[in-house]
Amino acid sequence: MPFQCYRYEAQDVLCQVDEIDMIPLQPDGGFRLREKLQRRLLWRDYSRRLAYLNPGLRPVTLQQDYDAFFAVCENWWDLLYVNAIKGWEDRCRTSVLWLDELFVQMIPRYRHWLPSLRRFDHLVVGHASSAKALGEWLERPCHYVSPGADVLRFHGHTRPADRPIDVISVGRRFEGIHRKLLDRADSERLFYVHDTLVGLSLEVADVKQHRNMLANMLKRSKFFVVGPGMMGADEACGEHVVGARFYEGTAAGAILVGQAPRCPGFDEGFDWPDAVIELQVDGSDAIEKLRALLEDPDRMAAISRRNAAQAAMRHDWLYRWQEIYAIAGLPETGRMKDRQETLARLAAGVS
Secondary structure (H helix, E strand, O other): HHHHHHHHHHHHHHHHOOOOOOOOEEEOOHHHHHHHHHHHHHHOOOOOOHHHHHOOOOOOOOOOEEEEEEEEEEOHHHHHHHHHHEEEHHEEEEEEEEEEOOOHHHHHHHOHHHHHHHHHHHEOOOOOHHHHHHHHOOOOOEOOOOOOOOOHHOOOOHHHOOOOOOEEEEEOOOOOHHHHHHHHHHHHOOOEEEEOOOOOOOOOOOOOHHHHHHHHOOOOOOEEEEEOOOOOOOOHOOOOOOOOOHHHHHOOEEEEEOOOOOHHHHHHHOOOOOOOOOOOOOOOOHHHHHHHHOHHHHHHHHHHHHHHHHHHOOEEHHHHHHHHHHHHOOOOOOHHHHHHHHHHHHHHHHH
16 A cells, blocks of 8 residues: 555665575465454454464465564554564574554553564564654563664755646645635645545555655655644544654755654754754745745755755664664665765765
């Protein structure tokens, strides 16, 4: 699904900087029904055995020894797929689970399957508050590593004149801001690109093509509407997190407008001026603030360059893998250093 594609991108970057074997998993007969049933029963599995069962994928047996095993999971149910891989505990010197979507409020509800996380030597989650709470619950270290972006993919035009799309909005949005932009799209001759399809059943035809399309649009957009990750979702319970859009928009040199999340992850990762131009969620000041920026092209160009430079210095997926390698005690590769040098040159060229 579209919101899952950035995790595939993270793994693609890892494959570019180290010798990695990707393990393909294929559904077996009855997979959909079995997985659905297993996920439903997992909530009340007092035996705590279902978390270790294969949900109907064709088993894969590792044929050689490895330095490390990485399981990259967007959501909790992705963990079940690991059970289709036989022998990873014995054939891999160390193991890392990178679990992105785990909110603090979920942890007590997931108590029946959370003990299965202890199979991994190192635990990484995508929310800082969850890392602390999960570590306390499991009584072992749990690390926070933020999302990122393939900066080499998203980096592009930094001048407003090279950006024909005025405003772009992707995924969850503030309806007040959206309505104001819609109202002015014709009268103000505003080129506003936004989603018109909704639902969790949407799937992309090709992950790389989808990421390239998103990058190409963001590189050609002046403003990118953003808000806290998973805003409005029941599982978030009001918890603020930094969504992937912040990293993608800054990497593309777009000007972020909307609302910044109120959390340490944002304060630490986006601590430069005008990282987000704040708008009222009802959209009451949206047109006024966008018009003021459009009338100040020098300021727009400075924000765009600063965003792109900061992303190249801090928010490429490479830096996230470097954090994880350090956590797991793995040495950096020569290709990691090469990519970092390329990113440094990129940052210097736009700062």
